[in-house]
Amino acid sequence: xxxxxxxKNYWETKYFLENEEYSWAMDEFSGYYDSSSPEGxxxxxASKNIVSERNRRRKLNERLFALRAVVPNISKMDKxxxxxxxxxxxxxxxxxxxxxxxxxxxxxxxxLMKNLANYDNFDQDLPVLLxxxxxxxxxxxxPAGSRTAPIEVLELTVSQMGEKALVVSITCSKRTDTMVKLxxxxxxxxxxxxxxNITVVSGKLLxxxxxxxxxxEKDDLKIRIEAAITALKDPLSPISI
Amino acid sequence: xxxxxxxKNYWETKYFLENEEYSWAMDEFSGYYDSSSPEGxxxxxASKNIVSERNRRRKLNERLFALRAVVPNISKMDKxxxxxxxxxxxxxxxxxxxxxxxxxxxxxxxxLMKNLANYDNFDQDLPVLLxxxxxxxxxxxxPAGSRTAPIEVLELTVSQMGEKALVVSITCSKRTDTMVKLxxxxxxxxxxxxxxNITVVSGKLLxxxxxxxxxxEKDDLKIRIEAAITALKDPLSPISI
DNA sequence: GCTAACACGTGAACC
DNA sequence: TGGTTCACGTGTTAG
Numbered sequence: 263x264x265x266x267x268x269x270k271n272y273w274e275t276k277y278f279l280e281n282e283e284y285s286w287a288m289d290e291f292s293g294y295y296d297s298s299s300p301e302g303x304x305x306x307x308a309s310k311n312i313v314s315e316r317n318r319r320r321k322l323n324e325r326l327f328a329l330r331a332v333v334p335n336i337s338k339m340d341k342x343x344x345x346x347x348x349x350x351x352x353x354x355x356x357x358x359x360x361x362x363x364x365x366x367x368x369x370x371x372x373x374l375m376k377n378l379a380n381y382d383n384f385d386q387d388l389p390v391l392l393x394x395x396x397x398x399x400x401x402x403x404x405p406a407g408s409r410t411a412p413i414e415v416l417e418l419t420v421s422q423m424g425e426k427a428l429v430v431s432i433t434c435s436k437r438t439d440t441m442v443k444l445x446x447x448x449x450x451x452x453x454x455x456x457x458x459n460i461t462v463v464s465g466k467l468l469x470x471x472x473x474x475x476x477x478x479e480k481d482d483l484k485i486r487i488e489a490a491i492t493a494l495k496d497p498l499s500p501i502s503i
Numbered sequence: 504x505x506x507x508x509x510x511k512n513y514w515e516t517k518y519f520l521e522n523e524e525y526s527w528a529m530d531e532f533s534g535y536y537d538s539s540s541p542e543g544x545x546x547x548x549a550s551k552n553i554v555s556e557r558n559r560r561r562k563l564n565e566r567l568f569a570l571r572a573v574v575p576n577i578s579k580m581d582k583x584x585x586x587x588x589x590x591x592x593x594x595x596x597x598x599x600x601x602x603x604x605x606x607x608x609x610x611x612x613x614x615l616m617k618n619l620a621n622y623d624n625f626d627q628d629l630p631v632l633l634x635x636x637x638x639x640x641x642x643x644x645x646p647a648g649s650r651t652a653p654i655e656v657l658e659l660t661v662s663q664m665g666e667k668a669l670v671v672s673i674t675c676s677k678r679t680d681t682m683v684k685l686x687x688x689x690x691x692x693x694x695x696x697x698x699x700n701i702t703v704v705s706g707k708l709l710x711x712x713x714x715x716x717x718x719x720e721k722d723d724l725k726i727r728i729e730a731a732i733t734a735l736k737d738p739l740s741p742i743s744i
Numbered sequence: 745g746c747t748a749a750c751a752c753g754t755g756a757a758c759c
Numbered sequence: 760t761g762g763t764t765c766a767c768g769t770g771t772t773a774g
Contacts, residue, residue: 310761311753314764325586332590332594342566345569346566352573352574352593352596355597358600359603362603429662468697472709548746549768553769556767582764
């Protein structure tokens with residue numbers, strides 16, 4: 263604010279006063295003002311260039327002025343500083359956009375931002391992700407992989423939803439890798455998952471999966487799912503059927 | 504891309520070749536190069552100004568070059584165009600930031616972004632958010648508010664989950680404001696919501712709410728919930744119990 | 745006086 | 760052949 267006064271001369275006093283002479287008076291200013299030409303021949307074609315150059319400078323200054331307008335927190339009115347501040351501002355916006363888009367990505371992917379997830383909150387997986395997560399699948403089949411975290415299944419219900427769907431609801435105690443293993447189980451089962459949701463609340467993990475199933479297939483699926491989940495409690499037992 | 508070639512002369516051929524003479528050679532270039540001074544007295548103090556001016560121009564061009572670097576999709580290499588593109592880009596980023604922040608606001612408030620909601624996507628409400636959304640509540644009680652969109656409830660199941668929880672699963676056809684009305688219903692019911700989730704898949708809307716309920720309270724809640732949801736189908740019927 | 749920042753006119757280079 | 764853009768040197772003004 264204070265340096266507004268010390269620099270306004272350039273762009274508001276000097277600039278506007280000096281440019282007042284030509285910015286608007288460009289039309290009637292066109293011809294004369296030869297002003298001691300270099301080689302004697304005064305202003306046959308040279309003054310055409312002069313006015314063009316004036317216009318160019320004027321345009322450039324207007325642009326710079328406009329640039330200054332869209333950038334907040336301008337410290338110096340310096341031409342160079344204006345551009346520098348604009349660069350910094352753009353980079354700042356780009357970083358912020360990057361961050362926000364990453365957050366949105368995580369949110370859309372169903373993974374909550376880690377700071378919240380580590381605290382006490384919800385998580386979510388869409389079926390697409392369940393299928394695309396092929397990396398740790400072998401790890402699940404390997405008993406050594408399952409041995410790392412003993413999963414405590416508190417509750418398991420597999421109920422019908424309408425004619426073509428099963429709702430699988432699991433309640434576990436939230437521990438490390440519990441979520442991963444649960445996802446791996448459902449990946450292993452190769453279900454036709456319509457939608458899936460995991461919610462972590464107060465130390466408990468609630469997973470709800472809606473599975474497509476028709477007619478008698480539902481009963482088979484129910485058994486398979488229950489068996490697989492039950493097998494999670496005891497990792498050493500073979501996961502069959 | 505094509506005009507990169509027609510303008511690179513300014514900034515890469517001519518500019519760099521010409522500035523090569525002074526940008527790095529500024530130190531040893533300091534004193535001489537009188538170059539025919541105006542009034543005979545050659546370079547006592549005038550050439551000091553020259554080198555300063557050169558440095559200033561160099562810095563300005565470097566800044567402009569850097570500005571061009573951070574702005575994508577530069578069409579013209581024009582000095583003025585560079586600044587103009589930068590301005591447009593900044594405004595674009597600002598608008599986008601504004602939009603995204605508005606979306607985040609809506610998302611945190613529990614309202615889904617409209618562009619996504621009208622298409623086909625998911626939404627999610629945390630219990631905190633459900634409780635904080637007090638604005639449209641009266642609108643729901645008002646029959647005029649409910650009359651706008653006839654909700655088609657395809658499926659409704661209220662089942663137990665463990666000893667203390669009920670799982671409410673609703674399947675609707677996805678229409679405008681379906682989600683909002685569903686949320687309002689659950690707000691109206693004043694349940695102890697542990698977690699809630701809405702998923703929209705292939706034109707259908709699936710809402711799963713896990714509600715805290717103990718003992719016989721569960722039966723009452725089940726009836727109340729089913730009644731409220733059923734009332735949604737016919738907005739004119741009073742929502743009681 | 746000295747530095748920094750500016751606008752100006754000018755010649756050159758390009759299309 | 761104009762039209763445009765540029766870098767340069769210069770004079771000037773404010774701090």
